[in-house]
Structure formats: C-alpha cells, structure tokens
Amino acid sequence: MNLMELRGVSVIFEDRGGGFFKRRRFYALKNVSLNIGEDDLILVLGESGAGKTTLGRVIVGLQKPTNGSVIYKGYDVWKQKRKIYATYRREVQLVPQDPYSTLPYNKTVKEILEAPLKRWNKLSKQELEKRLVELLDMVRLSPPEDFLDKYPHQLSGGQRQRLNIARSLSVDPKLVVADEPVTMVDASLRLGLLNTLAEIKNKLHLSMVFITHDIPTARYFYHLVKRGNTIVIFGGKVVEEGDLEELLSNPYHPYTKDLINITPSIDNLYKEKPEVKINYERVDFGCPYQLRCPYVMDICKKEEPQLIGTNSHRVACYLYGGQNR
Numbered sequence: 001m002n003l004m005e006l007r008g009v010s011v012i013f014e015d016r017g018g019g020f021f022k023r024r025r026f027y028a029l030k031n032v033s034l035n036i037g038e039d040d041l042i043l044v045l046g047e048s049g050a051g052k053t054t055l056g057r058v059i060v061g062l063q064k065p066t067n068g069s070v071i072y073k074g075y076d077v078w079k080q081k082r083k084i085y086a087t088y089r090r091e092v093q094l095v096p097q098d099p100y101s102t103l104p105y106n107k108t109v110k111e112i113l114e115a116p117l118k119r120w121n122k123l124s125k126q127e128l129e130k131r132l133v134e135l136l137d138m139v140r141l142s143p144p145e146d147f148l149d150k151y152p153h154q155l156s157g158g159q160r161q162r163l164n165i166a167r168s169l170s171v172d173p174k175l176v177v178a179d180e181p182v183t184m185v186d187a188s189l190r191l192g193l194l195n196t197l198a199e200i201k202n203k204l205h206l207s208m209v210f211i212t213h214d215i216p217t218a219r220y221f222y223h224l225v226k227r228g229n230t231i232v233i234f235g236g237k238v239v240e241e242g243d244l245e246e247l248l249s250n251p252y253h254p255y256t257k258d259l260i261n262i263t264p265s266i267d268n269l270y271k272e273k274p275e276v277k278i279n280y281e282r283v284d285f286g287c288p289y290q291l292r293c294p295y296v297m298d299i300c301k302k303e304e305p306q307l308i309g310t311n312s313h314r315v316a317c318y319l320y321g322g323q324n325r
C-alpha cells in the first residue's frame with residue numbers, strides 16, 4: 001500500500017488578473033495524482049509560480065484541495081478526519097522554504113524542540129533531554145549544549161534551517177516535504193545542508209518530497225539518495241514524470257527541455273543558450289505550455305493533453321503517442 005496518494009487534486013485560487021475590481025479564478029494545481037511509497041524520494045521540479053509550494057501544502061494538510069482526494073494510509077484525510085487526521089498531521093511534516101519566518105523569535109532552541117516532544121509523547125525529564133541531544137546531533141547542530149539556550153536570531157541561516165529540520169523530526173514523521181530547503185541559505189552552506197538531509201532520509205528510511213526549481217540541486221540530492229522519481233510541473237499541471245536521470249538524459253516535454261537548456265552545467269556552460277520566451281500568462285484551455293511552446297498545434301489550444309507513457313516515464317504533450325491525430 002502507498003503511504004500517501006493524491007487523486008486528481010486541484011486547487012483553485014483567485015487573483016486580480018481580471019482587472020482592478022474583477023477577481024479571476026485560476027488553477028494553482030490541476031488534476032494532480034501522485035503515489036508516495038515508504039522510503040520513496042519524490043523530486044518536484046518547476047519554475048516560480050508553477051504550484052510547487054501549493055502541492056507541498058496539500059501534501060502536509062495545510063491546503064485543502066478544491067477537488068480531488070488526499071489519501072494517507074488508506075484513509076481520505078479530509079473525509080475521514082476522525083480516523084486519520086491527527087496521525088496524518090503528525091506523521092507528515094513540512095520543512096519550509098523560509099528558515100527565517102517560521103521559527104518563534106522569543107523561544108530558545110530547547111523550548112522550540114521541547115514543545116512538540118511534550119505534546120506528542122509522555123517523556124521523563126531524562127528521556128526528554130536525551131531526545132533533544134539526539135535531534136540536534138542528527139541535524140549536526142553539535143555539540144548540542146552549545147545550541148540549546150540560543151535564540152533563532154543567534155543562529156546562521158543554515159543553522160536555522162537545521163533547527164527547522166530537527167523540529168519536523170521531533171514528532172517521528174513518516175513523510176517529510178522539504179520545500180526549497182536550501183534556496184534561502186547562503187550558497188556556501190547549501191551542500192552541507194543537503195548532505196545532512198539526505199543522511200537523515202537514508203538513515204530513518206523517511207519518505208521525502210523534495211521541492212526545487214533548480215536541476216543541479218535536484219540532481220545532487222538524487223545522487224545522495226541514489227534514486228528519485230521526479231515530477232515536472234508547469235502552470236499547476238504535471239507535464240512529465242519519471243526517474244530523474246532518465247528524464248534529464250531523455251526529456252520529452254518541450255518545457256523540460258527548456259528547463260534543461262537554461263540550466264548552466266559543466267557541459268553546456270559555454271554553449272550558446274537558446275532564447276526561451278518567458279510568458280507567465282495562464283491559459284484556461286488546452287496545454288498549459290502553449291504560449292511558450294515552439295511546436296504548438298491547434299489541438300494544444302483546445303484540449304488538455306493527458307499523461308501517457310510507461311510507469312517509469314510519462315509525458316503530457318501532443319507530440320507523443322499519436323494523441324494529435
């Protein structure tokens with residue numbers, strides 16, 4: 001059984017796109033289905049505004065889908081709340097994008113970590129202290145005694161994100177969603193943080209959803225974990241999915257190809273970069289990529305392409321599978 005399943009999840013928001021007084025409804029996520037097994041790594045790739053954080057918030061239960069279901073351990077978390085909601089909210093945790101805004105400024109590291117430990121477990125004073133030390137060691141805030149009495153503002157960005165990770169681990173989660181966990185951390189500290197996160201994932205056999213806009217970061221993390229299924233999202237839709245290395249060496253979707261081409265790497269750093277026309281407008285019908293796609297056809301503007309392919313590599317684009325006929 002999958003640990004978690006998203007079935008046809010859509011999230012509709014409103015913005016001011018329809019003019020000053022008019023609000024326009026748009027899909028931040030559209031018909032997203034996803035299976036997350038135990039010990040799995042799912043990498044979520046996509047540019048700013050694609051819907052990555054919204055997806056992460058749906059997975060951890062901070063955003064209720066407008067349509068579709070979130071199934072955890074076989075229960076629908078919004079429809080069978082009494083059976084599963086408390087367990088689900090404890091076992092599925094978020095490491096947020098912004099390490100600065102999410103920690104209480106007036107509490108010490110010890111107080112921040114003690115609160116969830118006390119809420120969910122009956123621990124003696126000694127057990128509590130042992131668990132605090134374990135948690136700080138695990139996220140490599142060591143020696144722990146140097147950190148217990150510090151306030152968040154006395155920590156660096158990287159250390160704050162380590163504290164966020166320790167906080168999410170304190171309740172023994174089964175699934176952790178890491179939303180761009182290193183984006184707001186100083187570049188020199190990023191690799192160390194990714195190493196620690198992967199070490200924890202591998203040691204505890206956690207399922208993890210790792211969200212990033214950056215292919216090199218996804219790739220680095222993938223190799224630390226040694227596998228990882230990837231979904232590429234654009235305009236709230238999954239446009240391609242499969243094993244990351246397979247997807248990078250043999251991309252199908254024009255968006256995935258563009259994403260790879262604009263990513264500097266050792267191989268293409270000095271190559272002429274193709275001009276990618278950036279258009280962030282959303283469309284109401286058809287393929288979400290139609291305004292930027294050089295191969296756009298009539299059908300792309302009328303009907304949405306569905307994901308097709310094998311279990312290991314699927315794409316939603318009329319260039320494949322004879323869907324355009």
Ligand SMILES: Nc1ncnc2c1ncn2[C@@H]1O[C@H](COP(=O)(O)OP(=O)(O)OP(=O)(O)O)[C@@H](O)[C@H]1O
Nearest residue numbers: 013014028046047048049050051052053054055213
């Ligand atoms: N609560 C909200 N109300 C209205 N619109 C929202 C809300 N939250 C997000 N959005 C919009 O939904 C779209 C998807 O946002 P989301 O934060 O999921 O994107 P993202 O892929 O995480 O982007 P980034 O890489 O910048 O973090 C964006 O257009 C965003 O402005």
Ligand code: SF4
Nearest residue numbers: 287290293300317318
């Ligand atoms: S479905 Fe059409 S518009 Fe969308 S990516 Fe494929 S060819 Fe381009």
Ligand SMILES: [Mg+2]
Nearest residue numbers: 052053054097
């Ligand atoms: Mg985001």
